[in-house]
Amino acid sequence: DSGVTQTPKHLITATGQRVTLRCSPRSGDLSVYWYQQSLDQGLQFLIQYYNGEERAKGNILERFSAQQFPDLHSELNLSSLELGDSALYFCASKRDNLNTEAFFGQGTRLTVV
Amino acid sequence: AQKITQTQPGMFVQEKEAVTLDCTYDTSDQSYGLFWYKQPSSGEMIFLIYQGSYDEQNATEGRYSLNFQKARKSANLVISASQLGDSAMYFCAMREGLSGGGADGLTFGKGTHLIIQP
Numbered sequence: 001d002s003g004v005t006q007t008p009k010h011l012i013t014a015t016g017q018r019v020t021l022r023c024s025p026r027s028g029d030l031s032v033y034w035y036q037q038s039l040d041q042g043l044q045f046l047i048q049y050y051n052g053e054e055r056a057k058g059n060i061l062e063r064f065s066a067q068q069f070p071d072l073h074s075e076l077n078l079s080s081l082e083l084g085d086s087a088l089y090f091c092a093s094k095r096d097n098l099n100t101e102a103f104f105g106q107g108t109r110l111t112v113v
Numbered sequence: 114a115q116k117i118t119q120t121q122p123g124m125f126v127q128e129k130e131a132v133t134l135d136c137t138y139d140t141s142d143q144s145y146g147l148f149w150y151k152q153p154s155s156g157e158m159i160f161l162i163y164q165g166s167y168d169e170q171n172a173t174e175g176r177y178s179l180n181f182q183k184a185r186k187s188a189n190l191v192i193s194a195s196q197l198g199d200s201a202m203y204f205c206a207m208r209e210g211l212s213g214g215g216a217d218g219l220t221f222g223k224g225t226h227l228i229i230q231p
Contacts, residue, residue: 033218045218056217090158103149104158
């Protein structure tokens, strides 16, 4: 158990809908990263927050947004969902903003039908 | 161009043999980090080992070691005495841009599916 908690574990929704994925980082970790893993794109970095502020952006679509709250949990919002958004979404956390390893949650499996 | 290349989509290895998983990377940064993660069929991503670009010695963590050849831009993972539980997807990843401070997201390779046979 990495200590990173993601909810829900599975989510099935229809095209055009909006969903929110939640991540609770390890106790004391200030950095949260979101990744998407799909069959065609592989593992892609989406966005990073550090202590409540957006720190880095990767291949995140404009339909997607995220935030990190004062208690350091983070949410990834996906809107106007398309079939191609079906993927495993990971949250990862790390203690600082240095070059150390990040610990991944179990992921949320999103299926868009 | 691919930033991380893993040329072995799949590998079959006999139990107790050593395994080398290949990884080459492409960066113009001087300061970067290289990581290996394991993803079992259950789906979670498990951190295995890390090598910094300025580290002179190869990283080791238990049965895992990283064969870092900076001039060749390769960071191969070596698993000694493989076990059935090592069967999983293995991903090589890189973090760049460290000279400017901070730690952005990882760039992952496409992975190698390792199957250990009894």
